Amino acid sequence: MQLDSALLDALAALPVWQGFTLLVVSGLFLAALVNVLGDRYMRRVTERIDGEVDDIVLRAVHTGLYLTLAVGGLYAGTQVYEVSPDVAVPLEAGTLSVVIVVWMLLLIRTGRRVSSRITDSRYIDRQVVPILQNVWSALVSGLGIFLLLVLWDIxxxxxxxxxxxxxxxxxxxxxxxxxxxxxxxxxxxxxxxxxxxxxxxxxxxxxxxxxxxxxxxxxxxxxxxxxxxxxxxxxxxxxxxxxxPKRKRRIRVPIGVAYGSDIDQVEAILLDVAEYEDLVIERPKPRVRFREFGGSSLNFELLCWVSNPALTARATHKLNSEIYHRFQAEGVEIPFPQRDVSLSVADVPGDLFGRESTEVPTDAGRDET
CATH class of the missing domain: 2.30.30.60 (SH3 type barrels.)
Incomplete structure (x- = not known):
């Protein structure tokens, strides 16, 4: 506090134009110092971090910092010496407005550059990057406009x-x-x-x-x-x-065989068909399950895996075709539903079989009067 008071007293002892010029030049000197030394330090820091996002963000902050220091000397001069030139725009509000606009534009520009660099990131989907960029730009613009309105007493x-x-x-x-x-x-x-x-x-x-x-x-x-x-x-x-969670997908191929078939033979044929099918992957291994005793068949199910869900229909087609050919070659019968219908001759009209009816009309033999 004593150092600040002594510094203010020393500045107050100078003529207004000299003290104001000294503060402006000091701000420009600090900005140049930050620009030179900041670039060297920033390169050392960013070289240790993978990617380009850190480079973009640090450059934006660095640029905004030395521009703020350059304008800060002018603002400090207006505060110490109460310089108020006869212009329509107040010097204090004007300098702060420049700082706000500079940071607003830098942050919006930084958001656009960062979004262009993370489109191929494995952590963020490229489809949502434009959404985040628009939300960021809207928030920064809204905050900057709000600060400008408050600064100008609106x-x-x-x-x-x-x-x-x-x-x-x-x-x-x-x-x-x-x-x-x-x-x-x-x-x-x-x-x-x-x-x-x-x-x-x-x-x-x-x-x-x-x-x-x-x-x-x-x-x-x-x-x-x-x-x-x-x-x-x-x-x-x-x-x-x-x-x-993985792209490989299991497919189910149901098969029905006739009663009396050798179930061990059926299982061996199904596993052999799955083993020699190119679309079926080796791990996990194909399996066969005897599911149930059906109404007219013994129902099995072949379970195997394909590398991509787009191959399920194609693999099922090829497996069904090969299973049918192998069953025909091995003599394994594939049953189909059958229905037995019994008819009693006594319940069927005689003319249904092409015979004349033996029934006599009730009015036959009667004389007409």
């Missing part, structure tokens, strides 16, 4: 009230858009799916996720049709992600 109460009314109107008019926006954030934060995953919707449609935007998700079905589903709908629906 009453923000009417503006806040108007903004609240406008927000309610916009919210009611764009509730579907807002629901989709927050739905996309929820889907991302929950990690429900990502681009490239195979999903099954509640409607039964199954396909690959092609794109995730702020409003909707695009899914390419197995019929090569693009289906666009709003994110709000997906956020409240049950979705089966066939690509998580």
């Amino acid at each position: 009453d923000v109460t009417p503006l806040l009230a108007s903004a609240g009314v406008i927000g309610i109107i916009v919210g009611l008019a764009a509730r579907d858009t807002l629901a989709n926006f927050f739905g996309s954030l929820s889907l991302y934060l929950d990690g429900t799916y990502k681009v490239g995953d195979f999903v099954v919707l509640e409607t039964g449609e199954r396909g690959r996720v092609e794109d995730i935007s702020v409003r909707s998700t695009v899914i390419r079905t197995r019929d090569d049709i693009l289906v666009t589903v709003p994110n709000a709908t997906l956020n409240s629906a049950a979705i089966v992600n066939e690509s998580t």
